[in-house]
Amino acid sequence: MKKHTLSGLLALSVLVGCSSSDEVVPDVPPSELYSEAQVALQSGNWLSAISQLEALDSRYPFGAYSDQVQLDLIYAYYKNDDLALGLATIERFTRLNPTHEKLDWVLYMRGLTHMAQDRNFMHDLFNIDRADRDPEPVKKAFADFKRLLERYPTSPYAEDAQKRMYALKNRLAEYDLATADFYLRREAWIAAINRAQELQKTYPDTxxxxxxxxxxxxAYKELGLTDAIERTEKLMELNPR
Incomplete structure (x- = not known):
């Protein structure tokens, strides 16, 4: 019974992921199409909004709504979990509009999109914490938010970006901890020590x-390194959990 339920859920997720291109958008004036897209966005109907915005983008690539359409698509793709499309639109917008007044928001959305890539449907579904999963999207998100703070320190998104960097730092530290533990369980004592010390150096306040x-x-005990054992025990006294 559980297998059938799981299969049904996976099938549903595939159907939802493939349905964004099914809607036929009527050939109406761009102003009307844009208004309809805004209504869809405001009501959270991401699939309809994406269909209408994509139609605007393809039919009127240099129209009056061009920049805003791409910005709206970035947001709609993010909300609909179309993360690859969102990142592609972000890169395109940044390349074509290197001095745009909303580049701080675009950079912020790139960070959010990279953060969202760290999620996994099955992990969310069953509330599984996998600290050992690939941290590459997390590293990219951290770099995006750091760049935002460096380039736009007074941006209205700077404060939230800083808070997210703190959470991302802890996520990266947990990944290194899981790696060190993996080495320990494999009795790779030196590798475990090296990863633990690198973690302490890179993320000391976690x-x-x-x-x-x-x-x-x-690991030091397994290697019989008395001096190193004593130094580590002193560190543990100075940094109680």
């Missing part, structure tokens, strides 16, 4: 850094 001292201590 809970994962403190946890990595346990891994480091166990």
């Amino acid at each position: 809970e994962a850094a403190r946890k990595s001292l346990d891994i480091q201590l166990e």
Whole structure:
């Protein structure tokens, strides 16, 4: 019974993911089409909004609504989890509008989109925390938010970007901790120590850094390195969990 339920859920997710191109958009004036797209956006009807905005973008690529259409598409793609399309639209917009007044928002949305790539449908569905999954999207999101703070420190999105960087830093630290633990379980003592120490150096103010001292201590004990064991125990006293 569970297998059938899971199959049904997966089939539904495929259908939802493929349905955005099914809607036929009537050939109406661009102003009318844009108004309809705005109504769809405001009501959260992302599929309809995307269909209408894509039609505007393809039919009137240099029209009066061109820039705003692309900005709206970036947002709609993000909300609809069309993340690859969102990133492609962000890159296109940035390339064509290097001095646009809303580039801070575009950079912010790129960070959010990269963050969303760290999600996984099955992990969300079953509330599974996988600290060992590929952190590359997280690194990209962190770089996006860092760039936003450097280029646009007074942006209205700067404060939220900074908060997200803190969460992303902890996510990256947890990944390094999971890697160090993997090495420890494989009895690769030196590799476990190196990863733990790299974590402590890169993310010193995280809970994962403190946890990595346990891994480091166990590896040193397995190697019989008395001085290193004592140094690690002192570090653990100075950094209680």
